[in-house]
Amino acid sequence: MPVKPLSISIIIPVLNEERHLGALLQFIRQSSSPDLVREIICVDGGSSDHTVDIAKKHGARVVHSEKGRAKQMNLGAQHAQSDVLYFLHADTFPPKDFDQLILNAIKNGHKTGCFRMKFDTQNPFLQCCAWFSRINHILCRGGDQSLFIKSSLFEKMGGFNETYTIYEDTELIQRLYRHTRFQVLPHDVVTSARKYNEVGWLRLQFHFAMIHLKHFTGAGPEELYRYYTEHITTKVHSSISKSA
Template identity: 65%
Template sequence: MKPNNSQKISIIIPVLNEEHYIGTLLSHLNQNATASNIVEILCVDGGSRDHTQGIAKYHGAKVIKTRKGRAKQMNHGAKYAQGDILYFLHADTFPPEHFDKMILNAVENGFETGCFRMQFDTKNLFLRFFAWFSRINHSLCRGGDQSLFVTQDIFKQTTGFNEAYLIYEDTEFIRRLYKHARFKVLPNYVVTSARKYRELGLLRLQFHFAMIHLKNYLGAGPDELYRYYRKNILTGSDAIQSSISRSA
């Protein structure tokens, strides 16, 4: 089915010191989508001290500044977005060719929110095993690295990302989306960076991600989750921007 050409997509990318990725990502987006389907690309900057903003502008993205914190940044981007569909994307995650048409087709077929399956940029069998679960259409298998599309109407109905979550914001929001709309897992793959695993070690990081998922399941709130993250995973000033749900 051909997508409804009256609907347009706003791509929202939260960034913080992403000069090594953002230019490559924006070039990739421009090369793998139909320009008429994308009304804008918004890079929502949380205070970068490198060349992220300049690179983003050079590649045609609009830069919006706000406070650091991915939930705050994505909500801020959504506030200014003009598209009918919001597509949230991490700076180190690369969507498949014609991702825009796939999203528009899904919405046209009644799926108001969804994501892609995920692969890591490595052939490591350990990470490939966990990435395999991204094909399962269940909220337990969701994470921000799979990217996320949602219509403006559903985003507003669900009040967007909960800014109390300094981590786990993607997973918390997606679980609410499952309760409000038909969620579609598209069969194609985004490719996301395994840089955090390379920095901290595969087993160590996966263990701590599993513990955070377990803590959340047992009722831990955003403050408790962040304290655990800060103690066991936080490695630098930009670590708050790192996804806590790569294991989905």
Template identity: 60%
Template structure:
């Protein structure tokens, strides 16, 4: 394996004892090369057994302040791989995901993601997941996972920690301006748990409003205030 093709997987976690073990096991089952250098789970202060489960799976726990942008930046600072792969704690990779990332890098792409599917047959959510195949920044989100060369990550200064939500999309928007962005045709499977808990119509509507507010120039604080009031409440 070329050292230039080494992959660090970075997963921000907070009270994810129900899924994180399954996600790490799945990473091992779906990787097919020796490129995976490490799995870093960056914990934002879990009060459950998340960290213990991570350690029993042979992954590394890194302690961090709470906030996904802050956690992912800390993971990146501690990563030793040349390629950073950011994955949510409720998202499952496709077979040969590592091979597909390396292939995209070999084709000259410095950043990219997979298409995405939800673990539900809800037709509305399936439609929005279908849009993930479109290579436009408005169709991007963290649930699709994200790979980026570490040099490019550093050049673009990583995630903006002022964003308590929407940090993935804000960062990817900057990546689109700085690099060739690849949409890998295979799909990650992400949990629709938030939609099941809060109601798919409610969540999708308010996420749409957050997209619109961001597009219209809303500040990070306004986006989080709207999210806290309409989705977390």
């Protein structure tokens, strides 16, 4: 009996991403094969801009969801039809031929993993921070590095923990490290440094480190969200207000 060829479902949680989504979807089409990428699913959390229209224009499938990346990505996984799920942020560009790289890793026995990461900036501090993404250790992981995973494993792990309003990527990856052989592929995604520009690169990296520390010392999802809201979200809103 012939073996069913593997394919990938790309799942992108979106919320008011009209500035970035079109360029990403166009890049995906140009950097992958339609024989390998079965579908692109944009899971919208209630956008008030043109995000949904842009997704449809570029041939993506749109699924509507409650706001919250964990909920959005879980819903996208429920709608996905492929053997391999690839979770990608709307402002992160995967490497060329990422689809073939992912499927090669799957065929070599790696059920889950990510890519290394670079920022779209020449800031030496952020370049140094991104360098550590090549190290295969949980402390060096984050959602901006994207995540590929066999759909059967994703289901077995219970998907993303929806009690986490933030940190949902890292929480799942931590569970994957405990139960699987997580792989870091030697190619780079390029992610936006926009939040670092809004908050301040040193300040934001410090607060991200504090969130990591709080989680590792037992803080729950509500405490992490309170810290994020107080120290990061308010800074972003303040920065936007000053520039308006």
